[in-house]
Amino acid sequence: MSTEFLKIRSRWWYLLPIFLNIIGGVIAYYALRKDDHVKAKKVLILGIILLGVGSVFGVAIVYLELYMASHQLPEAGQQFILSDSVKEVIRENVDNGKHPALFVGMIDENGIQQYYYGNKTIGEEPIDENTIFEIGSVSKVFTSLLLADMIEKGEVSLNDPIDKFLPEHVKAPTYNERKITLLDLTTHTSGLPRWPDGFPIQDINEQYEYDREELYDYLANVELSREIGSEYSYSNIGVSLLGHILSLQAGQSYEELLKERVLDKFEMKNTCVKKCDELRDQFGKPSLLGFQMNEINLSDDLAGAGEIRSSGKDMLSFLSYAMGLKDSDLKNSFELTQKVNRQIDDQISIGLGWHMTQKDDRITIWHNGATNGFTSFVGFDPESNQGVVVLSNSLIIVDDIGVWLLAHGNTS
Secondary structure, eight states, rough: TTTHHHHHHHGGGGGHHHHHHHHHHHHHHHHOSSSOOHHHHHHHHHHHHHHHHHHHHHHHHHHHHHHHHOOOOOOOSSSOOHHHHHHHHHHHHHHTOSSSSSEEEEEEETTEEEEEEEEEETHHHHOTTEEEEOOGGGGEEEHHHHHHHHHHSOOOTTBBBBGGOOOOTTTOEEEOOOOOEEEHHTTTTTSSOOOOTTTTSSTTTOOOOOOOHHHHHHHHHHOOSSSSTSSSOHHHOOOHHHHHHHHHHTTTTTHHHHHHIIITTOOTTTTSSSSSSGGGBOOOOETTTTTOOOOOOOGGGGGTTTEEEHHHHHHHHHHHHTSSHHHHHHTHHHHTTTSOOOOOSSEEEESSSOEEEEETTTTEEEEEEESSOOEEEEETTTTTTEEEEEEEESSOOOOHHHHHHHHHTTTT
8 A cells, every 4th residue: 555645644634623623612612601692692503513523524534544544464574664655754744844753663573664854843953763752651551561570570460459559548449349450450441530530631731730649539539430340441540540559569669660670671771751851852842733832740650651751762672572572581571461351342452551453363562642742652563573663742643654554564
């Protein structure tokens, strides 16, 4: 398949649903504040129409992405190529203003290919393989690796209830006397929501302030609405809690635990959580539609869900160990994270952190991420042993690039 799909996705009309929904929302808000009810009704109808058109158009684009990106995966052993036509599309994605910069890396048994283009922020110095991006929810596969390592060492068990590790004064939620376990947290089946009510996520450019005492207070008061373990529902706060529990059990901060057990072993020198001062000059700047955004600023107690920052070079190194292309004493832990634990739907399941998509007897193992002004995708095909890393300093998803490369990286 040609790169025409990626070229289509690089154009600005992709952002039209966002603009329509913003305009429709503003008009609807204005209408609700008008004193003239006749005029207000007409204006409100216009706002609702724009919201509807924007939503329909957005859904249509998503279905187009899924249809175009879900063709036959490459056969095992076929050459994995970061072609000139793909590089052209990467440049177009940057030159048209969609992304200030993109890093794309591909890895297989023949080695690593990478291409990066753009600037750390608009008009500033160009990126390279050591430029650091927020990887967002890709952090969750690091947290799941820590969980697997602690399981291998006998420090925790998947079926341990969370109240086993929390301070005695903390009341953990239950449902019909069933307790939440570590397995429930890492597979997003705990019944906890994406974020707690009142969590400062509504303002996309707001700094997050939410510490362990607020987390404990939330756990004591939250009421679960369904059976624990019965349904997948993506939960950032659930994996944040998992990272916090693992750090409590290890007697270290999340960053210290991650550095000792993962980063140092893989020589990931351009990866950090909070202690990033020495790497500050390598940071890319977060952005959205040409506007600079704030960096993510979760507390260390919540860092396991999305606080890690890393470079393209480091993420390709991490992926090489995850795929088994390089050997380490975490090999068994990686394998544990990639075993199916819960089925999400007919095609998608989840291991420990990693998602698995099965199509035509082939499996793609992956995770994506997004923060205030960064997006990321990491995935691989375990049969062909081919993997992809895509990083951007823009809040525009890059999943389509990663999925397309995994499916068609053996074509030009």
